[in-house]
Amino acid sequence: MKNKTTTLEDIIGLEHTKLGFFGELKNRNAELRDSNLELGRRQREIQAILDGITDVMAVVSFNFTLISVNHVFGEVFSQKDPRGDFCYRVFRERETPCPDCPMVIARETNQVCRKLHIYSLGGKNHQFEITASPIRWSNGRGYRFLLLMRDVTREKEYQARCYHAEKMATIGVLAAGVAHEINNPLTAVNGFAKGLQRRLPRLEACLKEGRASAELMADFHEYLETILSEGERCRDIVQELLTFSPRKKVVFAPVDLRKLVLEVLKLLRYQLNRRTSRLICLELDEAVPPIMGVGSELKQVLLNLIFNSLDAIREKGTITIRTCRTDSWVVLSIMDTGCGIPAEHLDKLYDPFFTTKPVGQGTGIGLSTCYNIIRQHQGKIEVDSVENLGATFHVKLPLPSMVKHE
Amino acid sequence: MGVLKFSVPEIFFGRESLKYSSICARRLGAEKIFFVTDPGLEQSGWIDVIFEILEEKNLGWVHYSNVSSNPRDWQIQEGADLYREEGCDVVIALGGGSPMDAAKGIALVASNGGRVQDYEGANRIKRPLPPMIFMPSTAGSGSDISQFAIVTDVERHVKMSIISRTLVPNISIIDPILLTTKPRELIISSAIDAFSHAVESYLSPIAFPVTEIHSLKAMELIMKYLPRALETGSLDDLEQLSIAGTSAAMAFSNAGLGVDHALAHSLGGMLDVVHGLIHPVLLPHVMRYNMTVCQDKIADIGRIVLGRSLGSAEATAQAGIEKLEAYFDSLKVTTRLRSIVPDQVNLSQICEMAIQDSCVLSNPRAVTVGDMVGICEAAW
Numbered sequence: 016m017k018n019k020t021t022t023l024e025d026i027i028g029l030e031h032t033k034l035g036f037f038g039e040l041k042n043r044n045a046e047l048r049d050s051n052l053e054l055g056r057r058q059r060e061i062q063a064i065l066d067g068i069t070d071v072m073a074v075v076s077f078n079f080t081l082i083s084v085n086h087v088f089g090e091v092f093s094q095k096d097p098r099g100d101f102c103y104r105v106f107r108e109r110e111t112p113c114p115d116c117p118m119v120i121a122r123e124t125n126q127v128c129r130k131l132h133i134y135s136l137g138g139k140n141h142q143f144e145i146t147a148s149p150i151r152w153s154n155g156r157g158y159r160f161l162l163l164m165r166d167v168t169r170e171k172e173y174q175a176r177c178y179h180a181e182k183m184a185t186i187g188v189l190a191a192g193v194a195h196e197i198n199n200p201l202t203a204v205n206g207f208a209k210g211l212q213r214r215l216p217r218l219e220a221c222l223k224e225g226r227a228s229a230e231l232m233a234d235f236h237e238y239l240e241t242i243l244s245e246g247e248r249c250r251d252i253v254q255e256l257l258t259f260s261p262r263k264k265v266v267f268a269p270v271d272l273r274k275l276v277l278e279v280l281k282l283l284r285y286q287l288n289r290r291t292s293r294l295i296c297l298e299l300d301e302a303v304p305p306i307m308g309v310g311s312e313l314k315q316v317l318l319n320l321i322f323n324s325l326d327a328i329r330e331k332g333t334i335t336i337r338t339c340r341t342d343s344w345v346v347l348s349i350m351d352t353g354c355g356i357p358a359e360h361l362d363k364l365y366d367p368f369f370t371t372k373p374v375g376q377g378t379g380i381g382l383s384t385c386y387n388i389i390r391q392h393q394g395k396i397e398v399d400s401v402e403n404l405g406a407t408f409h410v411k412l413p414l415p416s417m418v419k420h421e
Numbered sequence: 422m423g424v425l426k427f428s429v430p431e432i433f434f435g436r437e438s439l440k441y442s443s444i445c446a447r448r449l450g451a452e453k454i455f456f457v458t459d460p461g462l463e464q465s466g467w468i469d470v471i472f473e474i475l476e477e478k479n480l481g482w483v484h485y486s487n488v489s490s491n492p493r494d495w496q497i498q499e500g501a502d503l504y505r506e507e508g509c510d511v512v513i514a515l516g517g518g519s520p521m522d523a524a525k526g527i528a529l530v531a532s533n534g535g536r537v538q539d540y541e542g543a544n545r546i547k548r549p550l551p552p553m554i555f556m557p558s559t560a561g562s563g564s565d566i567s568q569f570a571i572v573t574d575v576e577r578h579v580k581m582s583i584i585s586r587t588l589v590p591n592i593s594i595i596d597p598i599l600l601t602t603k604p605r606e607l608i609i610s611s612a613i614d615a616f617s618h619a620v621e622s623y624l625s626p627i628a629f630p631v632t633e634i635h636s637l638k639a640m641e642l643i644m645k646y647l648p649r650a651l652e653t654g655s656l657d658d659l660e661q662l663s664i665a666g667t668s669a670a671m672a673f674s675n676a677g678l679g680v681d682h683a684l685a686h687s688l689g690g691m692l693d694v695v696h697g698l699i700h701p702v703l704l705p706h707v708m709r710y711n712m713t714v715c716q717d718k719i720a721d722i723g724r725i726v727l728g729r730s731l732g733s734a735e736a737t738a739q740a741g742i743e744k745l746e747a748y749f750d751s752l753k754v755t756t757r758l759r760s761i762v763p764d765q766v767n768l769s770q771i772c773e774m775a776i777q778d779s780c781v782l783s784n785p786r787a788v789t790v791g792d793m794v795g796i797c798e799a800a801w
C-alpha cells in the first residue's frame with residue numbers, strides 16, 4: 016500500500032499546503048477554453064459541410080412550421096424569411112397540409128421518406144425530390160423533421176433522353192437488320208422486273224396482233240411499271256433504314272451550312288411552286304464557321320425538315336431557316352408557323368415509323384433518320400413547339416474544335 | 422531547530438456559534454450540503470437544530486449517519502458514492518472524532534476518487550477537497566482542527582492514518598453548548614484523549630513554542646476543569662474543556678503524537694475499544710519510557726499535574742506521573758491493559774502493527790517493537 020515510509024518531515028509537510036481550487040479552476044478554465052475552441056472549429060466545419068449541400072434544407076416542426084432553412088432556400092424560392100410560416104404555404108401556396116406529405120409518412124413510420132413533388136417556380140414546373148427524416152431526441156422520439164429538397168427536373172430530363180437514346184439504338188439495330196435481309200430479295204425483284212421490262216418488245220413480237228394482245232401488253236407494261244416504282248420506293252426505305260446501322264468510318268469534310276442550305280433550296284426548286292418558294296425566309300449568318308460532316312447526309316436532314324415544315328404550314332405561313340453559332344455549337348434552325356406538334360407526340364417524334372400522316376403518305380422514318388445522322392455527327396436535334404403556333408427544329412452540330420475524337 | 426509549521430482552520434469559538442454554520446457554508450459556495458453525523462446524535466435533537474439553521478439559508482442537504490465509532494473504509498466508500506450521486510458541494514460534520522474522520526474520508530474519496538486506502542500515509546492527496554465545516558460535539562478528538570484522519574481497514578484490521586494539510590477543515594465551529602447533553606463517560610474519555618494529545622505533542626521533537634503553549638494550556642485547563650465539570654456539569658466548566666480540547670488539537674495537529682497514540686490506534690483497530698479510554702492505561706508508562714530523553718519536559722507536565730515543583734526535575738516528573746495515575750484511578754476508569762485486552766490477543770502482534778503507525782515518528786525516544794511490548798507489559 017505504502018510505497019514510501021512516512022518521515023517526521025512528511026508530518027511537518029513544509030512542501031505541502033492545503034490544496035485550494037485555484038489551480039484546479041485554472042486548469043478547468045484552460046480545458047474549457049480549449050474545448051470551446053475545438054467546438055467552434057467543429058461548428059465551422061459542420062457549417063462548411065452544410066453550406067456545401069446544394070439542396071434546399073429546412074427544419075420543420077411537427078405542426079408544419081418552418082424552424083430554419085439553409086442558404087439554398089433563398090436561391091430557389093422567392094420568399095425572404097420563411098421561418099415561422101407553414102411549409103405547405105411556403106412551398107406549394109396551399110392553405111392546408113399537402114395530402115401526400117412525406118413528413119406525415121415519416122412520422123407514422125418513423126423512417127426516412129422520399130417523394131417526388133412538382134412545384135411551380137417562376138411559372139415553370141420543377142420536379143423536386145423531397146426527403147423527410149425525423150430529427151430525434153436522445154430518447155429516440157422524433158420531434159422535428161429535416162427536409163432535403165432536390166430539384167431533379169434536369170436529372171429527369173437527362174434520364175428521359177438517355178432512355179430515348181437507348182431505345183433508338185435498339186430499334187436502329189433491328190431496323191438495319193431487317194433492311195439488310197430485305198435488300199437482297201428486293202434487288203432480285205427489281206432486277207428481274209427490269210429484265211422482264213426489257214423482254215416486253217420480244218413478248219409483244221410473239222403475240223398475235225389484235226385488241227386482246229394490245230390490252231395484255233398494256234397490262235404488262237403498267238404492272239411492271241408499278242412493280243419497278245414500288246420496288247424503288249422499297250429500296251429507298253431500305254437505304255434510309257440502313258443509316259441506322261453502325262456505319263463504316265466515313266470521312267468528315269468541312270461543310271459550310273450556308274452553302275448547304277442554298278444548294279438544298281436549289282434542289283427543291285422543281286418541287287416548290289412559285290407561291291410556296293416565297294414562304295421560305297433565310298437568316299443565314301455568314302460568320303458561322305464550317306462544321307465537319309458528311310454533306311450529303313446533312314442535306315438529307317435538311318430536306319426532311321423542310322418537307323415536314325411545308326406539310327405543317329399547308330401553304331399558308333412561313334418557314335424560316337436560320338444559322339447561328341453558340342459557345343460550342345453551330346445551330347441550324349428550321350422554324351415554321353404551322354400547326355405545331357401535339358405535346359403527347361413530342362417524345363415519340365424520332366421513333367422510326369412514327370407518323371401522323373395518312374397511310375401511304377409517309378413512312379415515318381424521316382425524322383428517325385435525321386436523328387441518327389445528327390447523332391453520328393455528335394450533334395443534337397431538338398424541337399420547340401407550341402401547338403397551333405408552330406414548331407422549331409434545332410439541329411446543333413459541334414464546332415470543329417469541340418468534336419470528340421473516338 | 423529547523424523550519425516548522427503551524428496551520429489551523431478558521432475557528433469559531435463560543436456559545437451558539439453553531440448558527441454561523443449555514444452562513445459559512447453559503448460563503449464557501451454551498452448549495453447542497455453533505456451532512457455527516459453519528460447515529461447516536463440523532464436522538465440528541467442537535468441535528469434538527471442544524472437542519473433549521475441550514476433551512477434558514479435555503480440550503481439543501483443529504484444526511485449521512487451510517488458511521489460507527491472508529492469509522493470503517495466501506496462506510497467512507499458508501500458516503501462518497503452518496504455524495505457524488507446527490508451532487509453535494511460542501512461537507513459538514515457534527516459529532517465526535519468518528520463522524521469527523523468519516524467526513525474527511527468521504528470528502529477525500531468523493532473528490533480524488535479511488536479508495537480511501539489509496540491515500541494512507543502522508544501527503545498523498547493530489548487534488549483539492551470540497552470545503553469542510555466541522556462542529557465537534559466532544560472536546561477531545563481534535564479532528565476538527567487536525568490534518569489527520571483515522572479510518573479502519575476492515576480487512577486488515579488496521580487503523581489507517583491519512584495525513585495531509587488538505588485534510589485540515591476549512592472551518593471549525595466549536596460551540597460548548599453541544600457538550601451539555603453529553604454523558605459523563607464521554608466527557609471523561611474526551612478530556613483524557615485531549616490530555617494525552619497535549620502531553621504527546623508537548624514531548625514531540627517537532628514541538629516548538631507555538632505548539633507548546635497550546636499543549637501546556639490544554640493540560641492546565643483539563644487538570645483544573647475536568648473535575649469541576651464532572652461535578653457541576655455547568656456550561657462554564659464545559660466551555661473550558663472545550664478550549665482545552667481545541668488547544669491540544671492545535672498542538673498535536675502540528676507537532677504530532679507519540680507511542681501512546683501509536684499503540685492506541687493499533688489496539689483500536691484490533692479491538693474497537695473507546696479511543697479515549699486507552700490513554701489512562703498506557704500514557705503513564707509511555708511517559709516513563711520517554712523520561713530518559715525528555716525529563717525536563719515531563720517535569721513541566723508534572724508541575725501542572727501537581728500544581729507545584731519538587732526539588733529536582735526528575736522528582737517532579739516522577740511525582741507528576743504518579744499523580745496522574747492516581748487521578749485516572751479517581752475517575753473510575755480502567756487503568757490496566759488486561760481489563761481491555763483479552764488474554765488470547767498477541768501483544769507483540771499489536772506492537773508490530775503499532776510500530777508502523779506514523780505517531781511513532783514524533784515520539785521523542787526511538788522505539789522498537791520490543792520496547793512497545795515492554796510498555797504494554799508494564800501496563801498489563
Ligand SMILES: [Fe+2]
Pocket residue numbers: 562614618682696
Ligand atoms: Fe487521540
